[in-house]
Amino acid sequence: MKLLALVPARGGSKRLPGKNIKPLAGKPLIQWTIQPALESQLFCDVLLSTDDQQIAETGKSLGCLVPWLRPASLSSDTATSIDVALHALDWYETEHGKVDGLVLLQPTSPFRSIDTLQETTRLFASDMSKPVVTVSPVQQHPAWCFFQDEAGISPCLGWEESNKRSQDLKPAYALNGVVYITPPEVIRKENNFLNNKTRAHIVNNIDEIIDIDTEDDWKHAEITSRKFN
Secondary structure (H helix, E strand, O other), X not given: OOEEEEEEOOXXXXXXXXXXXXXXXXXXXXXXXXXXXXXXXXXXXXXXXXXXHXXXXXXXXXXXXXXXXXXXXXXXXXXXXXXXXXXXXXXXXXXXXXXXXXXEOOOOOOOOOHHHHHHHHHHHHOOOOOOEEEEEEOOOOHHHOEEXXXXXXXXXXXXXXXXXXXXXXXXXXEEEEEEEXXXXXXXXXXXXXXXXXXXXXXXXXXXXXXXXXXXXXXXHHHHHHXXXX
8 A cells, every 4th residue: 555645834824823833832833743644664754745945854854755845826825725635646646656545634634643644544444535534523413513604603513412311422523524435536626635435433542633823723733742751
């Protein structure tokens, strides 16, 4: 099985300027993702996609493959993760041959474990035609979530579900952003990392699913990082 790990790390960040190389417990944020990916020895390469020279140099020093800086069209706020993934995938397969799967590892999830990398790749290996994604149990069940319009509120899953006891509800899970593994043909055909055949690996560790987007998230990550030092 040939898997390419992709670490997307844009230079611009409005909420947390420079966050991708901002030190977290003494290490640039991207190192928390790159280091375990390399140590796992699960991937043919760990490719860093960035538009920022300083991030690129940091990635190279950590052992990442950094063959180019992203074109301007992929460096704006409107560029999607799919656009970035297709750019990296097309280049890599042209230069290094076909891969069985693309593994998206976002630096904003710094505490993913090597165990999770191993479990998700093992699940993907059992049927490489189907994407794999990590999920976690939801904090608020969708049966108790509501839409609102001019007429009032209506439960997302209908009134019957909203009246059930918690123990009678079917378990629900949310994407946590820790790992996405997708066959190249799915990305290209469906322009998405997921489809209706996607399988899930459940991550219950609350530290592992921390996602850094705001200043408060960063403060939370700083506290959590002390457990890893």
